[in-house]
Amino acid sequence: MGDFADLDRARDPLRALRDAIGSGDVSARAATEAALERAAQRADLGAFVTLTADRALAAADRADARWRGAAFDVAHAHGAHRALPPLHGVPLAHKDLVDVAGAPTTRGSAAFPHATATADDPGVAQLHRSGAVSIGKTQVPEFGLTGYSENRIAAPTRNPHDPRVTAGGSSGGSAAAVAAGILTAAPASDGGGSIRIPALACGLIGLKPGLGAIPTDVLRGRSDTFGAPKLGVSGPLARSARDAALLFDAMRADPTESTLTAVETSEQLEHLAIGVSTATPFESASPTPFSAPALAALDEARRRLEARHRVDAAEFRYDPDYPELFTDVWTASLSLLEVRDTAAEELLMPLTRSFRERALARSVAQHREAGARITRFAADVRAQWGAFDVVLTPGLAMDPPPIGAFLARSPEADYRLQCEWAPCTSIVNVSGLPAVAVPLLETPAGLPFGVQLIGRMGSETMLLQLAAQLTEEAPLRYRPAASARRSR
Structure with a gap:
């Protein structure tokens, strides 16, 4: 395990492991065995729901056989990885x-049978074509609905920085696995903040691409059943901007462009117009008092960016109807959820059941009207943000809540706490634009805080370059006595 500890300490652990497997210094089987061993050792985190050890080791053996059969000059073995898929032999989880x-x-649901899949989801299949080895499935909230990863079928996902608090959601299990060093990176998905919330809670880089940037995300269209913009997209969680770029490239499989190459030269990116705002679309319903560490992270981001870019305060105004409108759109799909009987319905999580009842109480016409309204809202937001190349906002508003804190509340209070904790994320999904979460400081209790950067359509590479610039320096050690100013 010593060799893997060295890889784990690398600045870019995914790329280091990929290169070690490609050069033959580490076998895919050894890397997979190490990931499975670490997952077992850190079972206390609740990161995994299922480990598929036998299938993973068989896939790793096939990867090693492919490496042995690759056509390259043995005398130049350390260039072997160039002839192999970009993630050849790298353990991942979904x-x-x-x-x-x-x-x-x-x-994440106890209300429905858990059938064994006979085929890969298209996004999973793409990563398998990229050479990755799947070691299992990570914990999620029921149907990915919440910003914390707790359900009725498995232990809650805990934060590696403090196991008493949540790792976030819905990609909480994946984020915990990466932050704990079980995995070097992980694919995730984001429909209202589900990549960025756990990335910020666990101190990771989390990229939410724009709608359509990952081709497999739009195979079934760009709108939902009721005409609202599709909110969910896939993206990477990683411990560095370069590793996020490497995984993003593998997920989108575009041979004409390398995000990783661009991020490796991120120092060349200069003179962007960056607007800073603490305005949130939930202010009309839940005014958000950002904590001192959240504002300190925002100030630190501004300081670091001002060395290369023009950073100014921005004034954005959001429709006060957004909280109710977003909730209507977010929950609309639950009206299509067919529950087989009363016993199964009682197994739904309280928030799911409440949201489903809300959705069923609305007519198809009302769902379609909400879809049309939020489409207009999205256009307005894109126009406002378009005055800048990039918009900088706080990340999470406060410390991650303790395990069980959300479920101890009524469904309405549970949802309100989620909106108060992560008030800046869902609006980006509505807009369809890309955003990246970047960790910037660490509190005395060891909890990370970071910021969110929102770009224009197609700016995923630029956002990861900015993430690389922001993380050139080590995280700020936050001192509570240092006052953080609130900028707007």
Whole structure:
């Protein structure tokens, strides 16, 4: 395990492991065994719902056989990885919202049977074509609905920085696995903050691409059943901007452009117009008092960016109807959820059941009207943000709540706390634009805080370059006595 500890300490652990496997210094089987061993050792985190050890080791053996059969000059073995897929032999895991052949798919729900998938989800299949080895499924909230990863079928996902608090959601299991060093990176998905919330809670880089940037995300269209913009997209969680770029490239499989190459030269990116704002679309319903560490992270981001870019305060005004409108759109799909009987319905999580009742009480016409309204709202937001190249906002508003804190509340209070904790994320999904979460400081209690950067359509590479610039320096050690100014 010593060699893997050295890889884990690398600045870019995903790339270091990929290169070690490609050069033959580490076998895919050894890397997979190490990941499985670490997952077992850190079972206390609740990061995994299922480990598929036998299938993973068989896949790793096939990867090693491919490496041995690759056509390259043995005398130049350290260039072997160039002839192999970009993630050849690298262990990854997938959220338990998507199908992975040979593994059960629970979607975090006790109300439905957990059938074993017979085929991979298209996004999973793409990563398998990129050479990755799947070791299992990670914990999610029921149907990915919440910003914390707790359900009725498995232990809650805990934060590696403090196991008493949540790792976030819905990609909480994946984020915990990366932050704890079980995995070097992980694919995730984001429909209202589900990549960025756990990334910020666990101190990771989390990229939410724009709608359509990952081709497999739009195979079934760009709108939902009721005409609202599709909110969910796939993206990477990683411990560095370069590793996020490497995984993003593998997920989108575009041979004409390398995000990683651009991020490796991020120092060349200069003179962007960056607007800073603490305005949130939930202010009309839940005014958000950002904590001192959240504002200190924002100030630190501004300081670091001002060395290369023009950073100014921005004034944005959001429709006060957004909180109710977003909730209507977010919950509309639950009206299509067919529950087989009363016993199964009682197994739904309280918030799911409440949201479903809300959705069923609305007519199809009302759902379609909400879809049309939020489409107009999205256009307005894009126009406002378009005055800048990039918009900088706080990340999470406060410390991650303790395990059980959300579920101890009524469904309405649970949802309100989620909106107060992560008030800046869902609006980006509505807009369809890309955003990246970047960790910037650490509190005396060891909890990370960071910021969110929102770009224009197609700016994923630029956002990861900015993430690389922001993380050139080590995280700020936050001192509570240092006052953080609130900028708007």
